[in-house]
Amino acid sequence: MGVMAEPSVEVLRGTLDLLILKAVSWAPTHGYGVARWIEQATSDVLQIEEGSLYPALHRLEVRGWISAEWGTSENNRRAKFYTLTVKGRAQLRVEAATWTRFAHAVFAALEAPPQPA
Amino acid sequence: MTPSSRAPAWRRYLRFWGSNVSEDVDAELRFHIEMRVNEYVAQGMSPDDARRLATQRFGDPERARDSCVDIQQTHARSEGRAELGAMLAQDLTFAARVLRRQALPTIVAATCVALGIGATTAMFSVGNTLLLRPLPYPSGDRLVSIGTVRGGVRNSGATVSSFPDMLDWRARERSFTRVAAAHRVDLTVASGQPIRVSGAAVTANLFATLGVTPEAGRLFQDDEDLPGAAAVAIVSHGFAARHLGGVESLVGQRIRIAGARRTIVGIVPDRWAYPVNTEIWLPYGRDPNRESRGERNLEVIAELRAGVSLAAANADMTSVGTQLARENPDHDGNTMPFVQPLRESFVGSARPGLIALASATVLILLVGCANVAALQLARASSRSREIAVRAAIGAGRGRIIGQLLTESVLLALVGGVAGLGLAFAARNVIARAIAQNAPPWMTFDIDLRALVFAMIASMFAAIIFGLAPALRLTRLDPVATLHGGRSSVDDGGRLQAIFVVLEIALSVVLLVGAGFAVQSLLRLGNVPLGFEPSGVATFRVAMQGQRYDSPAERARVVAALSERVGAIPGIESAGATTYAPVAGCCSQFGTTIEGQATAPGRGLMVTGNLVLLGFFRTMRIPLVAGRDFTNADGENAPRVVVINETFAKRYWPAGDALGHRIDTGGGMAAVVGVVGDIKQGRLIDPPEPQFYRAYAQDPWTTVTFVVRARSGNPLKFAGDIRQAARDLDPIALPVSRLVTLQERIDSSISTNRVLGRLLAAFAVVALALAGIGVYALMSFVVTRRTRELGLRMALGAAPQGVLMLVLRQAATLAAIGGALGLAAGVLAARGLGHVLYGISATEPTIYVVAALTLITAALLASAGPAKRASTVDPMVALRAE
Numbered sequence: 001m002g003v004m005a006e007p008s009v010e011v012l013r014g015t016l017d018l019l020i021l022k023a024v025s026w027a028p029t030h031g032y033g034v035a036r037w038i039e040q041a042t043s044d045v046l047q048i049e050e051g052s053l054y055p056a057l058h059r060l061e062v063r064g065w066i067s068a069e070w071g072t073s074e075n076n077r078r079a080k081f082y083t084l085t086v087k088g089r090a091q092l093r094v095e096a097a098t099w100t101r102f103a104h105a106v107f108a109a110l111e112a113p114p115q116p117a
Numbered sequence: 118m119t120p121s122s123r124a125p126a127w128r129r130y131l132r133f134w135g136s137n138v139s140e141d142v143d144a145e146l147r148f149h150i151e152m153r154v155n156e157y158v159a160q161g162m163s164p165d166d167a168r169r170l171a172t173q174r175f176g177d178p179e180r181a182r183d184s185c186v187d188i189q190q191t192h193a194r195s196e197g198r199a200e201l202g203a204m205l206a207q208d209l210t211f212a213a214r215v216l217r218r219q220a221l222p223t224i225v226a227a228t229c230v231a232l233g234i235g236a237t238t239a240m241f242s243v244g245n246t247l248l249l250r251p252l253p254y255p256s257g258d259r260l261v262s263i264g265t266v267r268g269g270v271r272n273s274g275a276t277v278s279s280f281p282d283m284l285d286w287r288a289r290e291r292s293f294t295r296v297a298a299a300h301r302v303d304l305t306v307a308s309g310q311p312i313r314v315s316g317a318a319v320t321a322n323l324f325a326t327l328g329v330t331p332e333a334g335r336l337f338q339d340d341e342d343l344p345g346a347a348a349v350a351i352v353s354h355g356f357a358a359r360h361l362g363g364v365e366s367l368v369g370q371r372i373r374i375a376g377a378r379r380t381i382v383g384i385v386p387d388r389w390a391y392p393v394n395t396e397i398w399l400p401y402g403r404d405p406n407r408e409s410r411g412e413r414n415l416e417v418i419a420e421l422r423a424g425v426s427l428a429a430a431n432a433d434m435t436s437v438g439t440q441l442a443r444e445n446p447d448h449d450g451n452t453m454p455f456v457q458p459l460r461e462s463f464v465g466s467a468r469p470g471l472i473a474l475a476s477a478t479v480l481i482l483l484v485g486c487a488n489v490a491a492l493q494l495a496r497a498s499s500r501s502r503e504i505a506v507r508a509a510i511g512a513g514r515g516r517i518i519g520q521l522l523t524e525s526v527l528l529a530l531v532g533g534v535a536g537l538g539l540a541f542a543a544r545n546v547i548a549r550a551i552a553q554n555a556p557p558w559m560t561f562d563i564d565l566r567a568l569v570f571a572m573i574a575s576m577f578a579a580i581i582f583g584l585a586p587a588l589r590l591t592r593l594d595p596v597a598t599l600h601g602g603r604s605s606v607d608d609g610g611r612l613q614a615i616f617v618v619l620e621i622a623l624s625v626v627l628l629v630g631a632g633f634a635v636q637s638l639l640r641l642g643n644v645p646l647g648f649e650p651s652g653v654a655t656f657r658v659a660m661q662g663q664r665y666d667s668p669a670e671r672a673r674v675v676a677a678l679s680e681r682v683g684a685i686p687g688i689e690s691a692g693a694t695t696y697a698p699v700a701g702c703c704s705q706f707g708t709t710i711e712g713q714a715t716a717p718g719r720g721l722m723v724t725g726n727l728v729l730l731g732f733f734r735t736m737r738i739p740l741v742a743g744r745d746f747t748n749a750d751g752e753n754a755p756r757v758v759v760i761n762e763t764f765a766k767r768y769w770p771a772g773d774a775l776g777h778r779i780d781t782g783g784g785m786a787a788v789v790g791v792v793g794d795i796k797q798g799r800l801i802d803p804p805e806p807q808f809y810r811a812y813a814q815d816p817w818t819t820v821t822f823v824v825r826a827r828s829g830n831p832l833k834f835a836g837d838i839r840q841a842a843r844d845l846d847p848i849a850l851p852v853s854r855l856v857t858l859q860e861r862i863d864s865s866i867s868t869n870r871v872l873g874r875l876l877a878a879f880a881v882v883a884l885a886l887a888g889i890g891v892y893a894l895m896s897f898v899v900t901r902r903t904r905e906l907g908l909r910m911a912l913g914a915a916p917q918g919v920l921m922l923v924l925r926q927a928a929t930l931a932a933i934g935g936a937l938g939l940a941a942g943v944l945a946a947r948g949l950g951h952v953l954y955g956i957s958a959t960e961p962t963i964y965v966v967a968a969l970t971l972i973t974a975a976l977l978a979s980a981g982p983a984k985r986a987s988t989v990d991p992m993v994a995l996r997a998e
Contacts, residue, residue: 030145030148030149031145031148031149032148032149032152032153035149049176050149050174050175050176050181051175051176051177051178051180051181052176052181053181054142054145054146054149054181054182054185055181055184055185055188057185058142058184058185058188058189059188062188062189062191062192073148073152075152075155077148077151077152078144078148079145079148080141080144080145080148
């Protein structure tokens with residue numbers, strides 16, 4: 001990883017929540033795991049700001065979309081694991097659909113032929 | 118940031134109590150950085166570089182941490198509130214379930230609380246009215262009454278001051294805005310049928326002093342109380358409505374009052390009547406120069422000047438009194454005015470009864486609480502397992518105490534509501550007991566203050582009886598309890614025993630109090646009256662108006678009425694006197710005895726009555742020596758007097774009273790007869806010297822007739838009696854206060870009777886409660902000792918021995934409680950001595966009876982458990998548990 005000069009895309013507002021929900025949707029995952037997954041899944045294109053990852057996690061926890069539990073990490077450390085709740089899964093579906101529609105719309109706009117004036 | 122700096126694992130559990138959010142967030146963020154460092158190191162970076170890079174990549178950890186903590190704490194607070202609500206709801210539901218499941222103990226406990234709360238709340242509402250609620254007069258609590266101490270006797274009633282004295286007070290005092298006086302007098306009002314009305318002759322400023330405004334018309338004007346002013350009157354609203362056909366256009370009308378026509382100038386609302394229950398007010402209208410300082414017929418009120426304290430007013434009046442005593446040694450020599458709040462003149466006499474009953478009700482409440490506490494403790498032993506389970510699965514001690522107290526509070530509230538019902542029913546009974554002459558504005562309602570009181574008392578009770586069991590239960594060790602059955606909660610019921618002992622002691626106090634009250638009643642019932650009340654009725658006749666200005670006419674009319682009434686078929690005899698015996702007390706006359714010197718300035722005052730022929734015979738007062746009056750003892754005959762035995766014995770110890778002469782005012786009179794002593798005033802008072810003069814020789818305007826029926830209730834002749842009076846004078850001879858003599862006697866001791874009944878009722882309740890307490894305790898003890906008792910029996914103990922074992926334990930408790938109760942009872946009896954007639958605190962029988970009653974009750978209550986203990990089957994008992 002080391003190449004910090006590579007251009008990265010800032011995560012859009014509201015998108016971080018969606019990515020977090022997706023990240024914890026398979027198995028209980030700690031914050032670092034969420035960050036790593038996002039980096040890997042987007043081939044390091046999306047670099048999330050780690051300082052805002054944790055407040056986002058806590059906000060989602062408080063909202064009841066994810067639940068938290070202390071456990072032991074793969075390297076035997078005590079870590080806080082987040083799991084998607086039933087409510088969170090529903091939210092994930094809704095937000096994913098919304099985002100996809102949004103993205104399609106933006107694409108469509110970008111691909112559209114130039115309009116006569 | 119090494120693992121060793123992390124908080125120990127157990128700290129995590131503190132999270133149940135909602136504390137270290139920030140520590141958790143720190144741990145989480147630290148973990149993240151560690152992982153990132155590891156990642157970089159794995160990629161071949163030096164640890165230092167890796168750490169630097171990881172930290173840099175993270176951004177600002179402080180801000181992240183703060184916003185996480187903030188999110189969590191905000192959430193925790195709202196969550197906490199919701200949880201508290203849910204917890205309370207859960208506690209309440211659970212408490213209700215527990216109470217419902219154990220219906221009988223709950224009913225018993227709630228009844229205990231209800232009795233306590235009911236009695237105390239009723240008592241409170243009475244005390245509230247008497248002592249706390251403001252007086253209804255606009256001048257309110259600045260109103261004082263001025264009384265006098267004469268010869269050591271405090272008097273704030275109707276005979277405090279004479280007109281000249283009152284005027285001197287008014288001229289010299291510096292403490293009051295106004296000083297007003299009233300002279301109570303019964304008035305005959307002729308408007309159709311003549312009627313007797315409570316009236317008052319008052320100074321013109323009376324209503325202004327009270328702050329009263331008229332409902333219609335006006336009040337008296339300043340000079341209207343001078344002699345020779347216009348004949349005016351003010352009437353109460355109630356009187357106008359009842360007797361004058363309403364208040365409309367009444368002002369300006371003229372009615373005949375006490376034989377003279379007067380113009381009604383104003384109407385005042387009933388609640389502002391002063392003296393209490395007065396219906397007609399006349400201006401005092403007498404000439405101060407022609408009134409004697411010795412004629413004390415006024416009650417005096419005043420309004421304190423702003424900023425003047427009661428103490429200052431008292432000092433002021435004392436100095437005025439000292440001056441007057443110096444200036445008029447004959448009349449004011451041993452008289453000293455004092456100032457007290459006007460409220461005192463309404464409640465002063467009720468205060469001892471109030472205190473006695475208030476103490477009794479608090480005792481009942483405490484007995485009830487002690488009982489419920491004992492019951493709860495007994496139940497606690499059967500709940501120890503339940504509590505242990507709850508503790509073991511993680512309920513904190515505070516949570517369990519909260520749960521148990523919720524039960525107590527719920528119980529107390531149920532009891533409190535029932536108690537309010539009781540209070541509502543009981544308040545008037547209590548009020549009547551201690552404040553018979555309560556003015557009409559004194560209504561004994563359950564007002565907001567009383568409701569709040571009941572509420573607080575219930576909570577207080579809940580805490581008293583709920584806290585001990587709760588603390589006890591939650592102190593137990595869950596592990597031991599779950600393993601070993603009930604043993605760990607158990608101290609042999611000692612705490613419970615303490616409550617039961619307390620309860621017994623309090624009950625003994627109540628029993629002692631009730632004993633004295635009942636004894637007082639019995640004594641009063643057996644007091645020798647000196648006359649025979651059964652079959653006798655009394656009534657009053659007052660002669661007002663021009664016709665009766667002549668003494669001879671009064672003498673003639675009274676004699677004629679007595680004769681006519683005596684002639685009614687079924688009436689055995691009739692007579693008359695000035696004041697009827699018992700609570701009709703009294704007129705006292707300055708008396709000199711011929712040939713016996715009295716100390717100067719300390720004239721002999723003797724109670725006297727003017728009696729009509731037939732009085733002694735009708736009352737069946739025995740003639741001890743000499744003769745009764747005869748028809749010959751008329752207006753122009755030599756003055757004669759009949760004295761009672763005490764008079765004769767005190768002043769003529771040799772027994773030769775007959776023929777000696779005394780002067781009771783109006784010249785020397787020869788003693789012609791000696792009659793037996795009677796109770797002229799209160800039943801408890803020892804006989805005092807008393808004399809009787811012939812009515813014909815000094816015919817007063819007001820007379821009390823006594824009439825004896827041949828059989829049955831004398832009041833059945835009421836119609837005939839009134840008709841006889843009408844026949845003599847159709848307009849101005851109303852018959853009033855027609856009652857049997859027995860009623861008079863009864864009402865004179867009604868405080869004793871009602872107090873006696875209430876205290877007896879309280880004592881019975883306390884006794885029952887104590888019995889329940891003992892029963893519950895002994896049942897608990899027997900159940901707990903089943904195994905031991907079984908073992909004893911297996912080893913050869915006789916059932917009787919076991920029975921005695923249990924009974925002995927109960928008797929010990931009763932003895933300890935009884936001893937404590939007796940000690941407190943002595944104090945209680947001393948207090949009651951101020952309220953009840955004829956009791957002395959050193960009356961061993963009552964203490965013995967109270968103690969024996971309680972010990973018997975305790976033994977009876979423990980008979981059931983003891984019997985159960987003696988029939989324990991050793992095999993079953995040993996196998997148990």
